Amino acid sequence: QSVLTQPPSASGTPGQRVIISCSGSSSTIGNNYVYWYQHLPGTAPKLLIKRDNQRPSGVPDRFSGSKSGTSASLAISGLRSEDEAGYYCVSWDDSLRGYVFGSGTEVTVV
Amino acid sequence: EVQLVESGGDSVQPGRSLRLACAASGFTFQYYALHWVRHVPGKGLEWVSSIGWNNTYIGYADSVKGRFTISRDDAKNSVYLEMKSLRVEDTALYYCVKDDSSGYGALHYWGQGTQVTVSS
Numbered sequence: 434q435s436v437l438t439q440p441p442s443a444s445g446t447p448g449q450r451v452i453i454s455c456s457g458s459s460s461t462i463g464n465n466y467v468y469w470y471q472h473l474p475g476t477a478p479k480l481l482i483k484r485d486n487q488r489p490s491g492v493p494d495r496f497s498g499s500k501s502g503t504s505a506s507l508a509i510s511g512l513r514s515e516d517e518a519g520y521y522c523v524s525w526d527d528s529l530r531g532y533v534f535g536s537g538t539e540v541t542v543v
Numbered sequence: 544e545v546q547l548v549e550s551g552g553d554s555v556q557p558g559r560s561l562r563l564a565c566a567a568s569g570f571t572f573q574y575y576a577l578h579w580v581r582h583v584p585g586k587g588l589e590w591v592s593s594i595g596w597n598n599t600y601i602g603y604a605d606s607v608k609g610r611f612t613i614s615r616d617d618a619k620n621s622v623y624l625e626m627k628s629l630r631v632e633d634t635a636l637y638y639c640v641k642d643d644s645s646g647y648g649a650l651h652y653w654g655q656g657t658q659v660t661v662s663s
Binding site: 435 | 578580582587588589590593602603604605638643647648649650651652653654655656
């Protein structure tokens, strides 16, 4: 059971906006940054959002992150077929003294 | 261009040992933290261990504490993961990851991974 809770799946049609939630606690998201990753089968995970809402260079502005209290969200606007992937949230856990990953959300473009 | 190349993965029996290595290039290695993260298909990603610059900020997941040891050699631009008393549940693809800072920051650049399979 993951420390960070994500819905197992999300879907949308091309051009739609999809939002993925990530629920944590006061020792994780409530007191630390949230990071979001995209993971395509057979490839290395890619950092999409760092420090709650910052996009690394090269990440399209269709991806955005937000945080409120002990929860965070990743929004994908203008959904494209190439966005079909697994998405993971990550945060630091003050109690475990380590990074914790969400269980992952599979996004499908229907 | 940042490059991280993992090696050392193998298929071993429970109780045996392995040493993973990660050769890095494309950045000033000594100033950055490095991490190991593993992926079990169907079970997601799991942080394994981290080492900060100058051997600071060393940490381990509870699942590997006491069995795995992380180290770095700045002269060789390499980070290592010594794995002992391997268990079936350690079977995974192990990624070497570069931080975007000297300590516990963003898990920024990832290698392609090296497969560890533990089976009798």
